[in-house]
Amino acid sequence: MADTLPSHASVVVIGGGIMGCSTFYHLAKMGVSDAILLERNALTSGTTWHSAAQVRALRHSRNQTRMIQYSIELYSQLEQETGQSVGWIQKGALSIATTPDRLTHIQRQEALAKAYGLNAQSISVAEAKERWPLMNADDVLGAVWSPDDGRVSPSDVCAALVKAAKKLGAKLFERTGVTGILTENGRIRGVESSQGTIMCDAIALCAGLWSREVGAMAGAEVPALACEHFYLLTKPVDGIVGNMPTLSDQDNHLYIRDDSGGLLVGCLEPLGKPIAPGVLNETFEFGLLPEDWDHFEPMMINALRRLPALEKAEVKMLLNGPESFTPDGTFMLGETAETRGLFLGCGMNSLGIASGGGAGMNLAHCIVHGHTAYDLPEADAKRFAPAFNNLDHLMARAPEILGTRYDIAFPGKQYKSARNLRSLPLDKEYRDAKAHMGQFNGWERPLYFNKTAEPVLRFDRPDWFENVRAEVMAAHQEAAIFDSSTFGKIEVQGPDAESFLLHVCAGHMTRPPGSVIYTAMLNERGTFESDLTAQRIAQDHYRLFVGTTAIKRDLAWLRHHSQGFNNVTLTDSTESYAVLGLMGPEAARIVHQCGATADVDKIGYFKHGTVHLAGKQVRAARMSFVGEAGWELTCRVDDVPAVYAALVAAGAKPAGLLAQSSMRIEKGFCAMGHELDGDTTPIAAGLAFTIRKGSGYIGADALVEARARGEVSRIISLTLDDNTAVPLGHEPIYLDGRVVGQTSSCAFGYRVGKPVGLGYSHEPLKDGVRVKIDIARQMSDATVTIGTLFDPEGMRMKGRG
Known part of the structure; x- marks a missing residue:
């Protein structure tokens, strides 16, 4: 143990369990030789020491699996590196x-x-x-x-990691408890401890059971409970x-x-x-x-x-x-939304040893390089809505999470505890229509309607199959209402609004007021931070629509990059506005019956304008996420019950998220968390046409390099032959007996009459090539389409089909 606490360190790691020791080791390996680790008691004395220490590689995502594969490689070579036995036993x-x-x-x-x-x-x-x-x-x-x-000895692994880090100059201080965290203007400045104060540029919070309380010292939300x-x-x-x-x-x-x-x-x-x-x-x-x-x-x-x-x-x-558990059963890794320079590595859900090697490497990489070594969105520290940090909700949810570790991964499975945290403005109306609800970022959203009994979860054709068919057919043949009120809404206002968005967005942000703009927000690597839709309301005012689960992360990203743009303000207006998507061939008749004047017909595709429905002012945007003609209608929350009632009275039918997903996949529309992520460029996702030429935006240089090395679109659509097949996503795609790709989103395509999917290929595949999809080791024949399965020319959603 070092004798004297230094006055300054680049990074202070708090906590001497597996996550703290691994992060400490990897920081030193990455050149942060002045990193220090503070442990209140002794190394591994919290939960690490009694871990069963199983290391099983397979997880539900490629990158989480990759992360644990890294742990296996690390643990198997640590003894050779340090001379310290780690008890690695690889018996399968x-x-x-x-x-x-x-x-x-x-x-x-x-x-x-x-x-x-x-x-x-x-x-x-x-x-x-x-x-x-x-x-x-x-x-x-x-x-x-x-x-x-395999498995490993947890205390010995931690001892080896610390031994290697100390050889590189990093310092360990045991019996040094953290008593406070110093911040200034929302940024980490230092740590107060029982041995004195140390100023620092960043903190890696790896305090296990106590991470929620330590995070609160820095004004950050850390929803984890033991x-x-x-x-x-x-x-x-x-x-x-x-x-x-x-x-x-x-x-x-x-x-x-x-x-x-x-x-x-x-x-x-x-x-x-x-x-x-x-x-x-x-x-x-x-x-x-x-x-x-x-x-x-x-x-x-x-x-x-x-x-x-x-x-x-x-x-x-x-x-x-x-053991500590989070509201969704995945650990937290990365910088917090509330406090710059505070990085979380905690909430390990009884997987600390298995995850610790790779998670510590990724956390150190995030601190040093500004991003994880590969995309880990399911572990993003910014993903939880504030409601999940409520102690009552954590006390209810954490015990359920422990039990779900061994649940069967049925499609459509929902948590039972900590529900009804956030309700849609039309919650009563949807429940009156017998909606089956699912929770997303705390919101209760309709998955489908006209539920007659609780569905029995299964891997074959689901109980809600015909309910979803009816909703898709309503949108295809008449008109359906899709509620998108849970989408995050961010007002970007001020004289610098356009120049700021030209910097952070890769799309065509100079389009005039009245335009709707689809755009990516990229990082310096040219891969997706987010995709969003912007409505330009005035020369100095844009409204951004981001994913339901992305609002906290995207707002933090925008605020961070707004430095230097003094004449721009960012406001979260998510809960001020409701959004209803009215889609289908009857949509035009319905809006006129509800009071819209002929002006609504003049709103062009990817344009928006103000109309009146049921006596309420509504902003109608001509666009479609489901491939049918219609508008996304934005209005004040207080006005949406009257608007919805009028639309339903005129013949529109409510439709849920499952119908929307089916129609999205048929149309080949990519979605964050499925086809789009922090490892994927717009070029690989087939979205190069949405990116403006030239430079001037974050990630532009990386895209130039990607084009120079010959990167092309790898996204494919799939149609399965067997009508009874139920692909769920993440299935391997085989060609001539070898894996050539993986599905990313799957559903039954009611308009094309077959199970369908989107996926990525590792190698170029030609339109019409025949492949096999591995669904639980049963091979299902499928046809590759390069492009869209339904209405490939897009005539229907533009009102011409």
Whole structure:
């Protein structure tokens, strides 16, 4: 331990668990030799020390999988680098299924592994029994074997990481608690500690269970909460010889492995036990919570059924250690929206060791280079609406998140807790129309209407199939209303509005007032930070419409880049305006019946103008996200009930998000989080035509380089032959027996009468080429289309079809 706290450091890492140690190590590796790590007690003394320390590579996204693959590579070579043993044991992992739906789930995981280049394969029940002889396999239907997974000693890994960082000049201070964080004008300036004050340029907040409270010292929201987490340890058991694979019995909420000749039986039970803030204070060091056999009993019954040898095993202890969980089950990584220079690496959801190596590398990369090494939007620190940081909501949601770790990944699954945080202006009207609601950034949005019973979640054709068909057909043959009120709305005003948006946006922002402009916001790498639609209302006023889940992130990005533009203001007007998309061949008749004058017919495609509907002033924008003619109608929140009532009385029918998604995919429209992300350029996404020529905007130089190296569009549309196939997205695409791409968005295309998808190809594919889509290891034939599946000329949405 270093003796004297320095007066200044480039970066202060707070917390000596796996995330803090990994970030500390990677900062030093990236040249931040004056980084320091502050640990209130001793290294790993919070939750890291008692981790079961499983490292399983496959995750639901390519980059999260890539991140854990990095962890595996790091852990396997640390001993050679540092001379410190880390206890890396690579004996693989075995996932079993005891229900048909779980079998589909693990087969979808196997297919995903193929897309990501991981070694995973289905094996017979007999082979699974050979790999785990102590297992009762009477009810097992199938299994998937992942030979490259492993486990590690968490304390030894942290010791090795710190040892390597210190050799590079970084300094560790144990027994140094953080008592305050200094900020100035919304930016980090320093840290107050029990050993003195240190000024710094950035903080990596990796304080585990206590991250929410430490973040609040800097005025930042860190929605994470601790829950109790249990595993059983036994004394040596006959039949355990050496190290064995990790056994995942997720239908019974169990994970099982050997431990010192005995068994470690852990659970992620359906509903966990939350721990209120303050219960675990600064004295909680290498601590455990009381055993709770009553709570563990249902899991113990499951374990005895799976492992008959457990009945005679002698119990060492029922370990109860806290773990922190976030509202969506994914950790937080990156700079906060509220405080510049404060970077989060916390809320690990019991995956700290598996994620820690790669997550620490990405956090260090973000601090040093301004962005993660690859896009990790699902972990973005800015993704949560403020409502999720409410303690009551966290106490309700965190226990559910613990249980969902082993849920079957059914399409359409929704959380049950912490619901109804934000309601649409038309919430009552939609519920009266029997809407089935889903939660997005805290908002309750209609997924589909005319629900007659709670849907049974499944992998084959969903219960809502005909409901969605009716809504698509309403938009295709008559008129439907799609509510987009949850989209973020940002007012950009002032004499510098145009010059500012020319700097941050790659689109044609000089178009005159009355124009609608689709544009990308790019980073310096020429990849997407966001895509948005701008309405130019006046020479000095634009209204930006951004994604439902993007408002916090996009507003932070815009505010950061507005420095130097003194005559521009940015205002979040999301909850001041409602937006209804009226789409379909009857849309024109309906708006006239509701009071619009002939002026509405003069609004050209991608233009907007003011009209009156039901006596209310409405801004009508001629555009379509579903490929049918109509308008997006923006009005004040107080006015939307009257407007909606008039539209419905004139014959429009409400339609939900599932219908909109189906129609979007048929039209080949890309969406953030699906086709567009921080690893993708507009060129690769087939959106080069939306980008203005020349320079002057963020990312322009990178696009010049991309064109020079021959980058072309890689986006494809897919039509599946089998009408009963249900692709969900992320399926591998095969050509001649090799993986050539992956789906990104999928649905049933009701207007084309087939299951459809969008995807990316790794290599050029010709229009009409035949490929196969791997849906849970069942190959489905499909045809590639370069372009749009429905109305390729776009005549219908322009009112000419």
